[in-house]
Amino acid sequence: MKGRITKGIAALTACVGLATVMAAQTGKTTRDGVYTESQAQQGHDLYVSQCLTCHQANLEGKEQNPPLAGSDFTTKWAGLTMNYLFTQILTTMPATKPRSLTPEHVTELIAYILSANKYPAGKTPLPQTLEGLKAIQIATPQP
Numbered sequence: 001m002k003g004r005i006t007k008g009i010a011a012l013t014a015c016v017g018l019a020t021v022m023a024a025q026t027g028k029t030t031r032d033g034v035y036t037e038s039q040a041q042q043g044h045d046l047y048v049s050q051c052l053t054c055h056q057a058n059l060e061g062k063e064q065n066p067p068l069a070g071s072d073f074t075t076k077w078a079g080l081t082m083n084y085l086f087t088q089i090l091t092t093m094p095a096t097k098p099r100s101l102t103p104e105h106v107t108e109l110i111a112y113i114l115s116a117n118k119y120p121a122g123k124t125p126l127p128q129t130l131e132g133l134k135a136i137q138i139a140t141p142q143p
């Protein structure tokens with residue numbers, strides 16, 4: 001009798017453990033509306049003043065400046081979580097003046113890049129913390 005109860009508890013514990021692991025794996029992706037329209041609008045203005053000269057108005061890139069929209073860009077980043085893109089922009093861009101952007105500005109720029117890549121806007125703003133950004137995976141856009 002005692003043995004059975006112990007086994008029951010063990011099975012239950014295993015179940016809870018598995019559910020936790022699954023919740024971590026089924027976090028959000030960029031298809032789930034992970035930024036707001038207003039962030040993207042702010043990001044657009046920043047993009048025009050600080051990024052457009054190199055990455056071009058349509059985010060197509062030019063010469064050594066890589067594209068920030070389109071399948072080359074999304075294929076490269078798909079599967080990674082947003083903290084990687086955030087850190088890359090925060091520490092290396094704009095190329096002429098790296099580390100001059102605030103975390104808030106970087107999230108706004110990412111929101112604009114997401115909108116240009118046709119990921120939908122939503123009601124929740126894109127977070128500014130690495131923890132929050134780690135929970136969002138970059139998806140290939142829907143065809």
Ligand code: HEC
Binds near residue numbers: 065066089094101109
């Ligand atoms: C002076 C030109 C220049 C400016 C201005 C500039 N970039 Fe860049 N950007 C580059 C170059 C060159 C690279 C490639 C760097 C490398 O591969 O090491 C790059 C790479 C990137 C990447 C990585 C792309 C990828 O797929 O690897 C992102 C994202 C990016 N830039 C965003 C921005 C944003 C946002 C701004 C505006 C705040 C900006 N850049 C301003 C020249 C520029």
